Amino acid sequence: MKLRLKNVTGYLMISPYLIHFLVFVAFPVTFSLLLMFHRWNIISPMEFIGLNNFYRLVHDVYFWRSILNTLVFLVIHVPLQIMVALFFAELLNQNIRLRGFFRAAFFLPVVVSGVVVTMLWEQLYGYDTGLLNRLLVSIGLQKIGWLVSPQIAMPAIALMATWKNVGLYIILFLVGLQSVPSHYYEAADLEGASHWQKFWHITFPSINPTIFMVVILSTIGGFSLFIEPYIMTGGGPLNSTLSAVLYIYKQGFFYYHMGYAATLGFFFAVIILSVVALQKRFIEKETGA
């Protein structure tokens, strides 16, 4: 009892986080694990259905389509983001005029609301009325069905997401680039190394930890693709932009299939963990970290 009273202050100090953790993390996770074995529409009592939700998941073509769509998005978005971010970070690391302005300008889309950006790009991407197609036609090219072609819609969303988020990764790469010791480059200059050789043999290995972080962050961010297809396409055309999170959201909050949505969410979390673990292993192997 004496020991407990002595620890009261400690408990009091950690109680805000502890309450938050119990209410918003531990309880939802435990509850969703329980939900996976039940059918529940929120207002009726839960009904135990064993492994039926897992059986349904295995045979659910829309879910697998949404996973495939998300992977397509990642395959386009992550490398594009890294290349564009690295390119601009390298430029902004040079002693150019208005460097501060450009750094702020590239970061601006990151702080603008995702909904606003999405609605803006929806206007740019319009097939008959959009500015991008008008530009293409004015230089003699064909119109592109940015959001109305099933083949183009997901790459178009990936392009937009890259534009929206690249500013953050430019800043991260800038930090990485500025931490490379300048005497490495001085030594390389003395040896007569070209720009490309300096980049490939000095810059690139030196910023590997940053690249790793950017890959992980943009992969996890990419897996949570939701606002863009939710607002711009609703998952269409022909389910080509139906992301996994959007599909889980629809199951949970359009149709109140809470048990099934929890099963999809759990399975999707396992996929994210696996992909991130694979990435980590691959990058560590490549960099010898």
Added chain:
Amino acid sequence: MISKIYFFIIFILIIFSVFSCEKRGNVKHHKILYWSSNNPDEIIFAREVVNEWNALQGSTDLEFQPVPEGRSSEEIILAAVVGKTTPDIYSNMWQGDVEYYARSGVLIPLDTLPGFLEFMQERCDNATLAEVTSSDGHIYQIPWKINPIMMLYNVEIFKQLGFLPPPANYSDFIRAASLLDNDMNKDGYIDRWIGYCEVLVVWYQRFFDFYPLYLAASHGAPLVKNDSIVFNNTYAVEVFRFLQTLYSKKYLPRERLSARSDAFLSSVIATRFAGPWEIAHAEKFKPEGFEYDFSPLPVPDDHQGEIYTYGDPKNIVMFNTCTYPRKAWEFLKFMLNKVHDKRFLEITHQIPRRKNLFEDEFFKDYFDKNPKMIPFARQAQFVRGADVCPVLKEIFDIISQEYEACVIYNTKTPEQAIQDAANSAQLLLK
């Protein structure tokens, strides 16, 4: 030591205050709480009628508030059901949701209240009564208001096309679309269409294209009947074919026309399938000299008889958290009498779902003053709501998927798309 005890007491107080939120369901309260929709006009009406009732009763037992703000009123109601904080009366329930709540046991079967059936028979026709009767034979809702979906059209455009009155069947509609000049500023881009239907695959969007057109073509046939899918028929196929033709000939845009000035009022589209809410909007924002009117929806060329449409009905329910259902029922009878129905019409310009409304002399002066509402009053006799089915949203979602594949992207024949939709939807009902 004392400071530690103080800390401990404060800690306990914080925990106690966090977890001691009032659970309304367990609290006996003698008042009746009524939630209306949060439409400003309906709030005015509800406040007026509640004040009148309380004045008559000499009490303040009836409390009113609009449904709390949220992303949608459906979501708020669901949250209230889960938290057992539902009002006693709610007057903005989408008819398609009633079966879901009824089967979950959170609604009061209103037909168990004294005089309910007599009241309903006086107010509604037999078709409406059948439409709102639940699968267990009880009635959980009172049909209150409708906003029939009709074809809003630009008078000037159709006058120029030589189609006044506007096209009434599919062939004429397509012919009118083919005559429409779709490049207003002659810059080589399509910038005008015969109409616009939402291209997003969201289940409720089909209430403004496929579903009203299906009801129009089929004389108001259901999609689901006795837990069986019954929309695999020529009417549904013809509706898909009609819309598919309009998209494939580029008479309807595949892109969304949102986030811009009103496409109808700026003559970018010549028609829109819409309800009477468009009148107030058009009167407020239309350019000078702009003329518009409403007509029934286009139907198949060989269509005979009346043209039905979707009524977008919102009904009144009582939740089982209601402690005094009889008292609440007395108020509802008061709110739904002829005088208040007329007042509702005057304030909100929504049609009370009352039989022979247009023929009734009592309402005549309203329609004399509001001639734009006359087509809706006439159409009100030929509307359908949502079928009795607990998975109606999923069924509309399946139809939406097939609609997109067939109608918008032409990847399936209408026959195949309707067949696939019916097969998938039937699985939900097993």
